[in-house]
Amino acid sequence: MASSSNQGNLHNSCNRYSDLQVDSTANNNDFTVECARDDEVENFIEGFDDSFSSSSGLWIPKVDDNKVKPYSGQIFRDIETCFKFYAEYGRQGGFDIRKSSQKVRDGIVVYKYFVCSKGGNHETSMSKESDSNSDLSLVSSTAGVDVRRRRRTVTKKCQCEAKVQLKYGGFNQYIISCFVEGHNHPLASTSGKQFLRINRTISSLQRRFILDAAKSNIGAHRAHSLYKSIAGSYTDIGATATDFQNWVRDIKLYIGKHDADMLLQKFQNKRETSDAGFSYEYETDSDGHLTRLFWADIPGRQSYEVFGDVVSFDATYRTNKYGMVFVPFIGVDNHWKSVTFASALLNHEDSTNFTWVCEMFLKVFQQAPKCIITDQCPAMKVAINKIFPNSIHRYCMWHIMQKFTAKVGPVFCAESGFMEKLNKFVWSSHLTISEFEQGWNSVLDEFGLSEHVWLNEMYLMRESWIPAFFRDKPMGALLRTTSRSESSNFFFNHFVQRGDTLSEFYICYESAIEKQIYENKKLNDGDRCIPKTITEKEIEKEAAQLYTRTMFYKVQKQIKASCFHISLAGQPIVADGVSTYIVRDKTYDEKYFEVQFSFLTNNVDCSCKLFTRVGYLCRHCFYCLGLWGVERIPHQYLCSRWMRNAEDRFCKSKFSDVMESTNVQNIRDMSKKVWTVFQGCIEYVSNNGDGMQFLFDEMNSLKIRVEEKFESSRATKEDMLEECFGVRPSTITTVHPPLQSNNKGSRKRLVGPAEKSCDGKKRKLRVCKFCMLEGYHDSRTCPKKKMQNPIMQAANNSVDNISTNQTINTGIIS
Incomplete structure (x- = not known):
């Protein structure tokens, strides 16, 4: 049979x-x-x-x-x-x-x-039923009824x-x-x-590779292509790209309801092993779903002590599968680079959530920043005024200036010279408040815009965004726009994807922070080299020894300008040990500045307020110091935040960041050592055929002995998650994953008229098949087609209806 x-x-x-x-x-x-x-x-x-x-x-x-x-x-x-x-x-x-x-x-x-x-x-009963009803499905489809087709499978x-x-x-x-x-x-x-x-099996090494690739925003399919280069060929991988994708999918599905719990458990482990150096706070709704989360790691807290005088924070989107808003707190370090102090995830952008974030920020750092810069978000303004009443809240100038073309008119702004004249008063940091106000009003009067509603609204809030109002504020000009936050958001978006779980998001976040710390260490190491000076002044040589390289070049620019662009206008006035100089600056249209110098204390002050605004002396001060033969920068003008190794020298808080050795971590560390030894052996005999054969035979014999001595253990999904994320999923879910959020920035941003016009200029002209004329439209969007005679359209619709009825009747009869 x-x-x-x-x-x-x-x-x-x-x-x-x-x-x-x-x-x-x-x-x-x-x-x-x-x-x-x-x-x-x-x-x-x-x-x-x-x-x-x-x-x-x-x-x-x-x-x-x-x-x-x-x-x-x-x-x-x-x-x-x-x-x-x-x-x-x-x-x-x-x-x-x-x-x-x-x-x-x-x-x-x-x-x-x-x-x-x-x-x-x-063959299943469902497929048999589908076969038996195939004729009926065909008739229904002919009659115009929408029939759901089965997927083609083998x-x-x-x-x-x-x-x-x-x-x-x-x-x-x-x-x-x-x-x-x-x-x-x-x-x-x-x-x-x-x-x-x-x-087709995915080894633990391949799983680790997929995870490491995901930290750099490399998906499973691209990771498969990269692994081919390591293995030598696709045949040697032992798995297909679909297998790689399926493994990532299975991990995401298995995380499921454990997502928030796993992340909070990871945070708890970091807090316990860092002597409370790592800090986090969270809240849930009545059903136990995570609604907001705030955390600050040890590097961020140490950086805030030195560089936390100015903070910028802005929300970014599409970083996780739940649509939660990602809010990083960004500052400027001693290399003029962005540094992340803390971060938060919020389910909504409202004043309640932003107030909670600011409260947690103040609770962790114990000190409010001197200046905070954001966009014109009303919810942020409410939160900052409530939690940081003594901090200066500054609006992003770029966002406001970008609105001028939409509010005043793109043609008027481009062709009338209005923006060119207004920019001289808006962007200048050397104008006093009265000079700005006079200039603003004169420009608006000249162009007949004194009664413009939106411009008057911007004028009423001028204290929140015009540089003239921040001249006397410490570090008031360090940040004028939220470009730091936006560039940081762009930086983080290189590591995260909108479909990431919270656990995946955080390991990608850690990877981004690791890169940020690595770049900072690289710059610190580069400061061992002394940059060249361009003058013979001892004060420049001292600056090269004290400042970071990036900041030295900024100071050097001021010292150079003091030698070639500054001149004395009249005799100094001396009174009570203070000499007052009037200097002329060729760089700023022969503008005059007043400098006061005390030869008893070496105190120097300039009307341009550069030291107050950014923390290093201006060219006018260096010029006057040179007149008195001062060869060293007075110590009171050496701002610690710009010095070399500022964090190591001026940070008082020292947190322990020694993670406890777990079994998984020990195995991972030993695996790295084994790979290092093995790669060293390959490198040693890489050009020796006999040596490579000897190594191959020895490895084979070693493999046999290992298999005889140890039993092969198949890793469970819990083991995989612990290997990937550092924690095992709990059997009991205490905090549920967030509900799906729908925030204002979840979709593509709104594009203004100016950007639309620029995009239009980039497009090529093409011939419309309807009107046969060149333009930026086609036969579907042709304006002449939309202007057709309504009677002809109605006639065409009538003919179409008659034809449709005849077709339906014919189908029914047949």
């Missing part, structure tokens, strides 16, 4: 290879089909597939070593050993296997079946009867009682064996 069944299956599977001989006639367009005979098909297949046996009509696996071929009566110590043995036979033979049914008696498995993966029948199952039957033989032994060798389907070719499921 089995032979007859197999022969029948053979004929079914062989029909794909049969050649059709067609004899057509030209007169009546009829044709006859003559199918190849069964013996011809068998001979044809046997000619190109040496695993096919024409005598039995089956495919017999060919293996290199007959020791891996099962046989009846073969004894194994347990079921798993037999499964691995049969799997190796399938791997070499070109077919996949799977575990099938079993019989249990008194708690002992007495029979166990391993079958070919193509065994069984994939099946690998073809009732193959190849199998191994195990029988319990007592004394903890299992015996192969039945072994069916032949398959009723072609086996995988040599080149196709790599795609068998048994040959």
Whole structure:
């Protein structure tokens, strides 16, 4: 019976290879089909597939070593050993296997079946129902009814009867009682064996590689391509790109409801192992869903002590799957680079959430920043005024100036010279408040905009964004726009994706912070080199020794200008030990500045207020110091935030950041050491063929000894999550993942008229197929097409309705 069944299956599977001989006639367009005979098909297949046996009509696996071929009566110590043995036979033979049914008696498995993966029948009742209703579906579709089509799929199952039957033989032994060798389907070719499921496994090294790639915003598909370069070829990877993607998908699904819990557990572990150096706070709604989260790590807290005088924060979007708003707090370090102090995730952008974030910020850092810069978000303004009443709140100038073209008019701003004249008063840091106000009003009067509503609104809030009002504020001109925040948001977006879970988001965030710290260390190391000076002044040489390289170049620019662009206008006035100088600056249109110098205390003050605004002396001060022969920068003007190694020298808080060694961490560290030794061996014999062969033989023998001494342990998904994220999912969910948020910035940002006009200029002219004229439209958006006669449109619609009715009636009749 089995032979007859197999022969029948053979004929079914062989029909794909049969050649059709067609004899057509030209007169009546009829044709006859003559199918190849069964013996011809068998001979044809046997000619190109040496695993096919024409005598039995089956495919017999060919293996290199007959020791891996099962046989009846073969004894194994347990079921798993037999499964691995049969799997190796399938791997070499070109077919996949799977575990099938079993019989249990008194708690002992007495029979166990391993079958070919193509065994069984994939046909289901649903597919039968679909076949029986196919005619009805066709009629309904013809009648205009929308019918949902089934997805096109394929099946690998073809009732193959190849199998191994195990029988319990007592004394903890299992015996192969039945072994069916032949398959009723072609086996995988040599080149196709790599795609068998048994040959496609993702190793722990590959999982780590996928995770490390994700930290740099590299998806699973691109990670597969990169791993090919490491492995040598796609064949050597041992898994397909789909396998890589499926592993990431399975991890995301398994995280599921544990997402928020895993992240909070990771935060708790970091807090416990850092002597409270790592700080975090969170809140949930009434149902236990995470709504807002704030955290500050040790590097951020230490940086804030030195560079926290000015803070910029802005919200960014599309960083996680829940749509939560990401809010980083950004400052400027001693290399004029952005530094992250703390971060938050919020479910909504409202005053309540921003107030809570500011409260947590003040709770952790214990000191409010001197100046905070944001955009014109009303919710942020409410929160800052409430929590930081003594801090200076400054609006981003760039956002306001970008609105001028939309509010006043793009043509007027571009062609009238209005913006050019207004910019001289708006952006200047050297004007006093009265000079700005006079200039603003004169420009508006000149162009007849004194009654403009929006301009008057901006004038009323001038204290919040015009530089003239921040001249006397410490570090008031360090940041004038939120470009720091926006560039940081752009930086973080290189590491995160909008589909990330919270756990994935944070490990990507950690990767971004690690890069930020690495770049800072690199710049600190670069300060060991002393930059060249361009003058012979001792004060410049001292500045090269004290300031970071970036800041020295800014100070050097002022020292150079003091030598070539500053001149004395009149005699100084001396009173009470203070000399007052009036100097002329060629750089600023021959503008005059007043400098006061005390030769008793070396105190120097300039009307340009550069030191107050940014923390280093101006060219006017250096000029006056040179007149008195001062060769060293007075110590009171050496701002600590711009000095070399500022964090190490001036940070008072010292937190411990030594993580406790866990078993997973120890194994990971030892794995790195093993790889280092192995790579060192390869490097040592890389150009020696005999040496490489010796290393290969030694590694093979070592592999055998390891397999004999240690049992292979299959990692569970909990182990994978702990390996990837540093924590294991809890069995009890205390904090649920956030609900999906819908914030104002979740979609693409609104584009103003100015950007639209710029984009229009970039587009190429094309010929419209409707009006046959060149323009920035096509036949769908042609303005002439929209201006057609309504009567003609109505007539066309009537004709269309008549035609449609006739078509429907015809379909019903037929």
